[in-house]
Amino acid sequence: MTGSEELAGRFEEHRGHLRAVAYRMLGSLSEAEDAVQEAWLKLSRADAHDIQNLGGWLTTVIGRVCLDLLRSRAARREEPMGDAFVPDPVLRPLAQVVDPAEEVLKADSVGLALLVVLENLAPDERLTFVLHDMFAVPFDDIAPIVERSAAATRQLASRARRRVRGATPSAEPDLGRQKQVLDAFLAASRAGDFEALVAVLHPDVLLRADSGALVRGAAASKLVRGATAVAEQALMFAPFTRAAELVLVNGAVGVVSMHGDHVQSVMGVTVVDGRITDMYILADPERLERLEVPGPAA
Secondary structure, eight states: OOHHHHHHHHHHHHHHHHHHHHHHHHSOHHHHHHHHHHHHHHHHHSOGGGOSOHHHHHHHHHHHHHHHHHHHHHHHTOSSOSTTOOOOOOEEETTOOOOHHHHTTSGGGSOHHHHHHHHTSOHHHHHHHIIIIITOOOHHHHHHHHTSOHHHHHHHHHHHHHHHHHHSOOOOOOHHHHHHHHHHHHHHHHHTOHHHHHHHEEEEEEEEEEOOSSOOGGGSOEEEESHHHHHHHHHHTGGGGGGEEEEEETTEEEEEEEETTEEEEEEEEEEETTEEEEEEEEOOHHHHTTOOOOOOOO
16 A cells, blocks of 8 residues: 555545534535545645644644635625525435444534524634534634634634524424424425414424525525414425425434425424424525435335
């Protein structure tokens, strides 16, 4: 085995971790893959013999790459795409069982609700929170990336942590109870039962529908708040639920709606006390085309 092959093998051992870091940083699966590739290019150009802790070195590198991307977004003011922006979802079959020891490395172990909150943090806050609170990177290692002292970096994380805690509800953790709520929602939608829909929705439910920049009319991106208004939207688009399947969306029970072989939308939800408090619908045709969609549950 050549030195370059050995280095590539060592990098592959860290790829899943780096992809998970980048996904949390960027909320985009394609950009996360690009960031991982950039980290590999930087490693291939470096003197690997001088790197004592490859995992730590790569985590720092991926952090820098993602921070540059986030700062570039902020400068262009292109992302996030307004209040209705929904991050790329990660889909898995509902019946799939994952080894808990491996789950920490999976991109879908972070929920859509948290990713939406992270989109609203400043780039430096997001990086500090992700690296420290999610991946236990010491503040002394993060400080050079954000060009601050360790104490100032700690304050960044503290500020981000307060915003995250204030905006992410304590959701229902049991997948079985989540499924009951989604089953009830789909049944009410397909039956055109307005009262049953309202009953499964929290009075202040918030719907984010991200259809991208090109879709217009009734299917355009929007924010809808309140059980009555969201139930009306659900009935309007009820025909699309007839070909809907339950899947895991970022580790929670959600819905993928198909038209033939094409994905029409993906919906993730937050369930609290038996009712849906938040709905996240991605219906952007361009982004949906890039998703990996699991087959029907056996």
